Amino acid sequence: MARFISRRLFHLIFILIGVSVLVFLMVRLIPGDPAHLLVGEFASPEDVSRIREKLGLDQSYPYQYYIYVKNLLKGDMGRSIRSNVPVSQEIFVRFLATVELSIAAMIISSCIGILAGVISSARQFSTFDYVSMVMALVGISMPIFWLGLMLMYLFSVKLGLLPLMGRFTMGLDYHSMTGLVLLDGLLTGDFQLFLNALKHLVLPAFTLSTIPMAIIARMTRSSMLEVLSKDYIRTARAKGLSQGAVIFKHALKNAFLPIITVIGLNFGLLLGGAVLTETIFSWPGLGRYVVDSLMARDYPAVQGCILFFSVIMVMVNLVVDILYFYLDPRLRIDGKG
Amino acid sequence: MEKAEILVELKKNKSAMAGLVIIAMLVALAVIGPWISPYHPLIPDPINRLKGPSWAHLFGTDSLGRDILSRVIYGSRISIIIGLIAVSISLIPGTLLGLLSGFYGRKVDEPIMRTMDIMLAFPAILLAIFITAILGPSLLNTMIAVGIVYIPHYARIVRSSVLSLKEQLFVQAVRSLGGSNLRIIALHIFPNTLPPIIVYATLGMGTAVLQAAALGFLGLGAQPPTPEWGAMLSEGRQYIQNAPHVAAFPGLAIFMLVLGFNLFGDGLRDILDPSLR
Numbered sequence: 001m002a003r004f005i006s007r008r009l010f011h012l013i014f015i016l017i018g019v020s021v022l023v024f025l026m027v028r029l030i031p032g033d034p035a036h037l038l039v040g041e042f043a044s045p046e047d048v049s050r051i052r053e054k055l056g057l058d059q060s061y062p063y064q065y066y067i068y069v070k071n072l073l074k075g076d077m078g079r080s081i082r083s084n085v086p087v088s089q090e091i092f093v094r095f096l097a098t099v100e101l102s103i104a105a106m107i108i109s110s111c112i113g114i115l116a117g118v119i120s121s122a123r124q125f126s127t128f129d130y131v132s133m134v135m136a137l138v139g140i141s142m143p144i145f146w147l148g149l150m151l152m153y154l155f156s157v158k159l160g161l162l163p164l165m166g167r168f169t170m171g172l173d174y175h176s177m178t179g180l181v182l183l184d185g186l187l188t189g190d191f192q193l194f195l196n197a198l199k200h201l202v203l204p205a206f207t208l209s210t211i212p213m214a215i216i217a218r219m220t221r222s223s224m225l226e227v228l229s230k231d232y233i234r235t236a237r238a239k240g241l242s243q244g245a246v247i248f249k250h251a252l253k254n255a256f257l258p259i260i261t262v263i264g265l266n267f268g269l270l271l272g273g274a275v276l277t278e279t280i281f282s283w284p285g286l287g288r289y290v291v292d293s294l295m296a297r298d299y300p301a302v303q304g305c306i307l308f309f310s311v312i313m314v315m316v317n318l319v320v321d322i323l324y325f326y327l328d329p330r331l332r333i334d335g336k337g
Numbered sequence: 338m339e340k341a342e343i344l345v346e347l348k349k350n351k352s353a354m355a356g357l358v359i360i361a362m363l364v365a366l367a368v369i370g371p372w373i374s375p376y377h378p379l380i381p382d383p384i385n386r387l388k389g390p391s392w393a394h395l396f397g398t399d400s401l402g403r404d405i406l407s408r409v410i411y412g413s414r415i416s417i418i419i420g421l422i423a424v425s426i427s428l429i430p431g432t433l434l435g436l437l438s439g440f441y442g443r444k445v446d447e448p449i450m451r452t453m454d455i456m457l458a459f460p461a462i463l464l465a466i467f468i469t470a471i472l473g474p475s476l477l478n479t480m481i482a483v484g485i486v487y488i489p490h491y492a493r494i495v496r497s498s499v500l501s502l503k504e505q506l507f508v509q510a511v512r513s514l515g516g517s518n519l520r521i522i523a524l525h526i527f528p529n530t531l532p533p534i535i536v537y538a539t540l541g542m543g544t545a546v547l548q549a550a551a552l553g554f555l556g557l558g559a560q561p562p563t564p565e566w567g568a569m570l571s572e573g574r575q576y577i578q579n580a581p582h583v584a585a586f587p588g589l590a591i592f593m594l595v596l597g598f599n600l601f602g603d604g605l606r607d608i609l610d611p612s613l614r
Contacts, residue, residue, distance in 0.1 A: 015454055
C-alpha cells in the first residue's frame, strides 16, 4: 500500500510540475502585455517599464518561472489585476461556492444514477430499463448551458417556483462561517437562510448533475449486469434470499468498484461543467471567476485558477486510485508483490 | 469482422440506425440549406424583432429580426464542419503518438504519455478556453482548441491497442520475416487499431460539437453575425425571460446533432469493440 501511494505521489509531483510549466508558458503566450493592463492605456512608457521591472517581466523566462514557483510554494499566486486582492484569497472564497455546488450535484447524480442503474439491471429489458437508458443517453447529449436556461425559464420565469440566479437573496443577513451557505444556515439555526440557499441551489445543481448522472447510471447498470450473471448471485438466490438482499447486499457491493471510479473521475466533468453552469446562473464560484478573469485579461487570476483546478483534478484522481486500491483486495496483493 | 458483416450488424442495431438517420438528416439539411432556408440568415429585419414562432417564422426571430430557422439551418453546416475538423485535429496526432508510444515502448513512451497526462490534468473545457484565449476568439481557433484538448484521449486508446497487438503472433511473424518497424506499424498494427479509433471518433464528434458550442456560448467561438449554434444560444440568454425561443431552438439543434453521434457511436461500439463498453 505504502509503495503504491509513494509511487502515485511521485507521479503526482511530476504532473504538478508539468502543469505549472504549461500554465506558466501558456499565460505568457496570451496576447497583450500584463504591465500595460495594470497601468492602463494612457500610461507613459516609463511607467510601463517600471511595472514590468516590478513584476519581474523583464527577466528571462527560466528566472521568471523560478520566482513564480518560489512564490507559489509560499501560497502567493500574485494579485488580481482587477481587484488588487491576492489571487489565492479570491480563489478560496469562490472555491467554496463551487464546492457547495459540486457536492450538491455529486449527491444528486450519484443517488439518482446509482438507483436508476440498479433498477435497470434488476429489470433488464423492461420499460424502466429502456426509458432510463434512453434518458441517460439524452443526458449525455444535452448541452448543459441549454438545459440550464430552459430549466431557468420553466421553474423561475414561468412557474416562479425557484429563484432566477445567485447563491442567496441579496440583502439577506448572512455572515460566513464555513463559506458554505447551506451549512452556515444549519449551524446557526437560521432556517430562512438555509431554505433560501437551498432554493437557489436546486436548479444549478440539477443542471450540473445531468451528465455525471447519465454516466453513473450507465456504468452502474453494466457493472451490475456483469455481477448479476455470476455464480455466487445464483447461489444467493438459491438460498432463498429476497431480491432486495441479493441486489443490494451481494450484487451492488461487488459492482461498486467501477461505480466509485466513475464518480471520482466525474469530478473533472463537474469542475468543467461548473464553468458553464456558474455562468448561466450567476453563481459566484470559481468557474465563473475564471471566465470573467479571462475576458478581463486578468492573467494572474487566470493562471492561479487554472493551476488550482488542475491541482484539484489531479488530487481527486489520486484519491480515487487509492480508494480503488483499498477497496479491491486483489490489487492490494499485487501491489505488495 | 468483414465490411459486409459490419453493415449487416449495423442494420440490425436500432441505436446505430436511429443515430445514422439523425446525422443523415442534419447533414442533408447542411448541404441543401441555402436552397431550403426561408430567409437570409444574416440580414436583419428590425420590424420583426424577437417574434415568437409563427407560420411566417417557424422558430421565431432573434433580437435583430433574423429568422432563427434559417440561422439554425446554416448553423448545421458550421457545427458539422467544426466536429469534423476538431476530431481530425485530435485524431491524426493522437493516433500517431499512440502508435509510436505503444510500439517503441519506454524511451519514446515515457515522454509522450507523461505529456499526455499533463494535458489530461486540465478540465477539458478549461484547457479549450485557455487555448482560445491564446489564439484569439474565432471559429477556426475553436476547432483547433477543441482538437488539441482531445489529442491525449486518442493517444491513450491507440497506445493500449498497440500494446496488446505488438505481442501477437502475426506481428512477431512479420518481424521474423524481416519486416521493418515502419512496415509493421503502418501495414499490420495500424489497421487493427482502427475499430476503437472509429468508435471513439464517432462519439468524439458529439463531444467536439458540444465543446465548440460551449466556447461559442462563452463568447470565445464564432463571432457575430456567424450563425453558430452556441453563439446563438448565448445571445438568447439575454432574452430568456421574454423570448425563450431565441435560445430554445439552437440548443435543440445542438442536442439533436450530439444525440445522433452518440447513438451511432454507441451502436458502432457494440458491433466493433464491445470491450470499450
